[in-house]
Structures are given as C-alpha cells and as structure tokens.
Amino acid sequence: MATIVFDQVSKVYDAGGKKLAAANEVSFAIDQGEFAVILGPSGAGKSTILNLLGGMDYASSGRILIGGRNITNYDDEQLADYRAQYIGFVFQFYNLVPNLTALENVQLAEEICKNPLDAAEMLERVGLGDRKNNFPGQMSGGEQQRVSIARALAKNPQILLCDEPTGALDSGTGRIVLKLIRDIARDMGKTVVVVTHNAPIAEMADTVIHMRDGQISEIRHTEHPRPVEEIVW
C-alpha cells in the first residue's frame, strides 16, 4: 500500500511577476517500508518536494496523501502535528540543539510525540550509548548525524525524511550513516525518503525518483538494490 502519494502536485513561486514552477505536476507513490531516493541536481525541485513532504510548505495545487490523509489542506497547527507524528527528519547539518546533550536531543521527541520510543535505547541502537551525556559540540559530524537519526526515529514516525544526510560527511562516515538508516528502517518497518544530488546513493534504493527542472524525469524500481557497502562515491 502506498503510504506516500503525490498527485499532480505543483508549487509555483511568484518571482517578480513571473510565475516560476519549482514543482510542476509531480506525481509519484512510495510504499510502506520502501527506501526511496529523490535524485536530481540542484535546482531540480527536490528540495521543494522535501519541503512539501515534510509539511514545511504549502502546495499550489494537487494533493499529497500521507497514510491516506490529504495534508494539503492542513493549517499551521495541523502541519506541526503532522511533522511531529509522521515525519522523522534527518538534516544535512544534523541540527542538534547545541545546548542539549545527545540524550536530551533525542528526548526532544518525547516532548511532542504520542508514542515515542525510549531515547536511551535509540542512542544504543545508533551505537552511541556511551556518549549520551555529551553535547553536540563534543562529537564528530558522523556522531552528530547518528544522534540526529536516533532523534528522528525516537519519534516513532511513519516516514524518515533525510535531506542530504551524507552531504556534510566524508564518504566512509557517510556509508556508515546510510547503512544505519537502511538497517534500522528495515528493522522497524519505516518508510525512508532520502533527498540527494549524490547519484551513487540511489543504487541502494528500492525506488529512485529522478527529478529535473521541477518535473519527474524517471521513476525506477529495483528488486535488488545494492548493499551500501558496495556503493562508491
């Protein structure tokens, strides 16, 4: 069953009287438990899709169905709820709150979720059980990103939405982080959407959505995605 459905979704900006379509009638569907990659160069419109899917922006037209519910008509409060309950967000720059320890950053999930998972346990799962009282400033980029993943998953969301999750990491660390996302999501049955311009990452996806100039140029499904360890970039 498709957990994410984009149906003729457009996002049009008004740029000095000229209409600029950042997303033009985009339609796709991602199934429950799938690992999907939205791929495209910068300016292709993938950030727009990310923003819309993440409940951070409003579509100009079309429908976005998440778990069967149309979120396009949500108001600010409803969108905040949607972000809290449905989306686990992993940022390119980790975005940990610098004044909170690793554990406390993960505990943020408990503040807003109905069914959060245990923060300490999530930290154990990303392999940082012994760093839980450290502040972000005391951790490497890879470690920070793992805390960020733990934080996203602690919310027990339907969808894990990752924005260039390896963008600020070296390739070795990036691979570890991607493997972590892939493995945990598979264990927990989460749908993963990774937005990236980094083509090799697409090789590990079940579904790859290629974007160009605000439109989908190709959607490709793979029965046997490559293991992360084999990917090189």
Next chain:
Amino acid sequence: MVKGALIKKSIEDMKKNRSQFLSIFIMAALAIGMSVGLDTIWTTIDAHSQSFYQDTNISDFWVAASNPSDLNLWRVRNLKGVQKAEKRFTVNNATARIDGKPILRVYAVPSENTLDMSMIMSGKKLSKHGAILDRSFAQANHLSVGDPLTIEVNDKRIDTTIEALALSSENIYAVKDTASMMPDPKGYGFIVIDEDRIASAYGGRKPYNQIEVRLAKGADAAEIQSRMDSIFGKKLNFVMAQTDNRGVNFANAKVIQFRSFATVFPFMFFLVTALITFSTMMRLTEDQRNQIGILKALGYSKKSILWHYTSYGVFVGMAGILVGILFGPNVIGRLLLSKIKNLMTFPVEDMVINISKFLFGASIIMTFTAGISFLSCLKLQNEVPAELLRTKMPKKGRHIFLEHFPYVWNRMKFSQKLTARNAMRNKFRIVVSILGVSGCAGLIIGALALFDLVSGIPKTLYEKTYSYDQKVILDSDTTDRAIRNLNLDGIVQDMEESSVQLTTQEGLRKVTAVSVFSKESPLIHLKDAEGNSVTLPDTGIAMTRKLAELMNVEVGDTVNLKRSSDTYYPVTIMKVVYMPSAQGIYMTDGYWQEIGENFHPTALLVQWNKKDNDFLNSGYITSYTDRTTQKSDFEGNLSAIFGTSLLLIVSGTVLAFVVLYNMGMLNFAERVRDLATLEVLGFHQKEIRPLVLTENIVSTVIGIFLGIPIGKYLAGTIAGGFGDDFDLISRVTPDRILIAAAITLTFAAIVNHIVRKKIKSIDMLQALKSVE
C-alpha cells in the same frame, strides 16, 4: 573602488541591523541630550546670574541697621578686606497708587552710589525727581517711561515720573514676603528713587537703614561680618550675606539642583549605550567572521578592515552625539528653562551650553561606540583567513551548576532546562538585559520619587503643617488688641515673622527666619521627621532639622541670638522640627518676650467659620493669601522639577524599551536556527515561544528587583541635592515600585509580543541551510 564597496557594505549591514543601530543611536542621543540638556539649565542660570551680579555690582553682604551714622559707615569702609561700603534706605511696603494697590519695594539711593545698581533696560539715568521702575512690574501694570507714578511710603505721598525701566540683581526672584512663592509682577515690584525724595516721607530727614558692603578679593567674609556688632552696636539689626538674598539663594538652589540631576541621571544612558554597542558589535562581527575571512582573502589590509568595522561605531556614535547636542539644549533645555523663566528675571535670555561637559560626554560616547566596534573586530583579526572561512563549530554546550541538584533539575521541564542552559551560555546578554531593565526601573523609581519629593513639600506644608484658610499680612500699625476687638468668626492665630541672626559657639553665623506664636498654636502643627507632633518649648527654641545640620548644632546646644535691642542672648535648642522647605527657628511669644523682644504680630492665620470680607478689605491688613493659592504657587514654583521628573519617566521607558527590544531580538537571533529545527521536528508555536520569552521575562523581573535599590539610591542623591533651603526625605513607597514595575513590564510585554510575531514568522527552511 575598494573603499566604495566597503562603504556600500556598511550601509547594507546597517540596514540589516537597523533596529540595533537605531538603538545605539537613540541611546547615544539620549545620553548626550540628557546630560547637555540638564546641564544647560544650570549653566544658563549660573552664567546669567553671575554676569548679572557683576554688571550690577551686587554687594557681598548687607548690614541692616537703624540710622547708621557716617562714622559707622567710615568704620566699615576702613575695615581690612572691605573694598566699598555705601548706605541706602529700603522699605518693602510702599503702595503704588494705581489699580490694585500693588506693593513696591523702595530703594532710596544717594546718587553717588555704585553698588547694587539696577540694570536699565530702557529710559535714562535716574534724576533727582524721577524713578527707576521694575520692568516686569511696569509691563504687568501697563506703565511706561514718562508716565507719572505716585507711591505711598510711611503714609506719605511721593510723586515721581518713571524715567527708566530696569532689572535688579537683588530681585531676580521677586516675591514680596515669606508667604509668597510665585513672583507676581502685577502685585509686587521694586522702585528706585533718589534719597532726597524719601526725606519728605520721614519728616524731612534723610533716612538710612542699610549699609551695602563689597569685599576685596580673598577677604574673610565671616571675620568682617562679625565686626559689625562692635561698629553698629545697638543699631545693628542683622547682617545678610549675598547668599541669603532670596533671589540669589533661589538661583543657587536651581543651579545646585540641576547640576545634581545632570550628574546623576544621564549615567544610565551612557552605560546602556556601551552595553548595547557591545552586544550589537559582538554579534555583528561574530556573524561576519566568514565575510571578514573573505575580505582578508581578497587582500584588504588589516587596517581597512578594522576601520570598516570601527566606522559603524563612529558613524552611529557621531549621529547620536549630533542629534543629542541639538535635542538636549533645544528641547530639554528650552522646555525646562521656560518654566524657570517665569520665576526668575535676567537681562538676557540666550542659553548657555556647557561645552566642556558636552565634549566630555561626546568623547565618552565615541570611546564606547568606536572603541567597542574596534575591539570586537580586533578579536577576529588575529585569525588567519582560512580559519575564518571554515564553518564555525556550534558553540559547545555545557553542563550547568544546577544539574548538580538532580532533585531540582530532574523536575524541570525540558524547555526550562534548555532556557537555563541558554541563559548560562549567554551570561553577557542576560547581564545586559538585567542591567538595562534595572536601570530603567531605577530611573522610573527615581523619577517618581523626585515627583513625590517635590509634590510632597507643598503637601507637607499646606496640608499637614498649616490648617488655616488664609494667611493675612497685617499692616504694621495693626495692634494685637485691635485684632482681638474685631471678634473674627473662626479660629485665629497671630504670629510674628522676622529674621534674626544666630551665632553658634563655633562662630558660625546665619541670618535665619524666626516665627513666633503661641504654644497652643491651633493652626500651625509642627512635626518632627517621623511625623510626630511637636509643641513649642516654654523656654528655648525649636530649630528646623536642616538648619541645625547646617549650623552643626543639636538639641541641648546653645546659640546666640542677636536681639533688636542690643547684644546677643543665648538661647537653647530644645527641639528639632522638620520642615521640607523654608528653614528657621520657632519660639513661643512668651519666650520671645522673655529674651527682651516685643511680640508684634506681623501675620494672622485664620480658619473661618464665616469668611469676613470686610476685614480682608480693611486697612488692618496689607495683603492675604489663601492656603490653597500658596500650595498651587509652590507647585508652580517647582514646575521645572516636575518637568524633569516627567522627562526622566519618559526617557526611562525609552531606555526600557530599547534594552528589552534589543536583548529580546538578540536572544531570538541567536536561537533562530534551533527554533527552526524544533519547528521542523513538529514543535508547536506555544511550545517554542517559552524558549525565548522565558528568558526575557525572567531577566525583566530580576532587573526590576535590582532596580529598586538603584531607584532608592537615585532618590536619596536627588533629595540631598536641593540646596540649603530644602530638607527632603526620600521615600520610595511600594506603590511607586509597583508603577515602575508595571511600566517596565508593559514594555517587556510589548517586546515579547514583537518577538512572538518574529517566532511565528520563522522560516523553517532556514534549518535546512548550512550554518553561516
């Protein structure tokens, strides 16, 4: 080209941070405006009065003596240290025979006199038959040069022609008696005539009753004054120093008061200018470390980069100084001076700006704005461009002290923990907020206290101390018996008011007001500083607290009182009473007679059952004033100080707003990325808000509490800076603190509202971007 690009960058940066730079500008302008504006008041009065004294050759002291002989005068002239001594005659109770029967002070002057000259504003020099008339009096009564004027002195008519209109340095503050507080140019003025003209009123013999004395530079005034006893003997009434002249005293008091205001109040604005500049420039340069790196990498010299950042402070500081110097004297100065101008008469009206104080203030502002800008940039100058261009690691979080108390810490909400950690990480910002708020609350408390002090004087005097309806000044011929025979319907209290000279054991001498009335005193209720009633002692005197302090005496001490008959009489201070204004001594009519004086009532206090208009219009009296008029006159007299207190309240609230706004915005700006992240994570507005607003509220509350002692300190300093005539007790009452707190909290709420809107407008997508 290179320079042009940097200037463009400056302008863009300032636009981007306009509220911060506007704040620095406002604070700098207020600091300069307040200090120069308040200074203008006293420098103007000081300069005008000093030059007026000099131009009119004012005496250093006056000796009141009955019919001094030429020998007396000769002996005064020959004292070592006396430069000049002249005689004249003066009475304060002549009537002008025009509508309203106004009272004139008459000076009958030998034509060769050079001391205490009037300053002629129009007309010619005084002839044998003419008169020089008070210009304000002439204007109020529509008299001009050439008009005839008849005055009545000692019940005799003297016909004169007005030859000149003039001002007098002895009458800068022209009030006719101790009951009056407001100059009334229509009802009172001065007139100068030749000594020959007065003779007719006194049986053809030229009368004299005053010796004017001018001292040589460096002469010992006290020593010379003490010699008057032996020279004049029985004839001596009293010696009045220049500073005892009501006008001189009044001008001096205003100088002292406004000098004290100008010193105390602007301090906070200078401090806040420094703090705001510091917080703004620290953040600006911190935000721009990348840009500084780029500029360096592009090859800009260290000097030009330093100047670029220093120039922010220079420009803003200069703009503030410029507006301050224009606004201070022209708005604050003019506004307050206009209120004082109604009270004092000077020949010139231009303002005198205290240039040295302005330059001092301006250099402090420039040091703060330019210096702090320079230093904040200098800090980054020592890093290499590559380091500056590298993304800065997020500030390290740190465990805070509170976490050692798990009982407390574990019970705190998440947002509280985060707020506590943020606060500890940004101690400086918190300190600035608290300082700014406490300064504002303190300033408002101080201003309210000043308001209370000033409005409290007439309240204490005319509501608590006096309970008469009218104070009637009796004609000098009216006897005690005549009054008793009138059987006035009401409570009546007679009193004698005059001046006596007191000398302490230490040799300190002072001419002071003496009030003599019955022990029962139904209409004057003396009190001590705590507000307890004080009755006059049967023997000995009661002295006002401030006078006792000035003369360095206390209860039980004996001072020598100069009697009108002959020499001194030792009187013991039995009680100390509290009078907020008008210091002096009190004694019973019985004791007054015991020391050898006649009790001759000069004033009658009346609380009517039925007002007796016949009496009030009778020949028994020369004038009367309602207590309510006295009270409103007193309030009018202090209107410049009321104005100052309002000005301070307004500027205190501006201070509060600017500080809170800046710190609120700074707090917001520093956290915007965290807030955006939390919003992406699904936090609701109401959950995000407290993270920023709590800090503002807490620092506001702490600031208000710290403002209380600041306010009390300000109030105490102000109370002490009113001059010798005033004895003010500063009281900061809880309701004043509440008002100050309410004003401050209102502004905090407005600022929080603005920040709340800002939080609402956070663009979540900012969270996705890289750290700048």
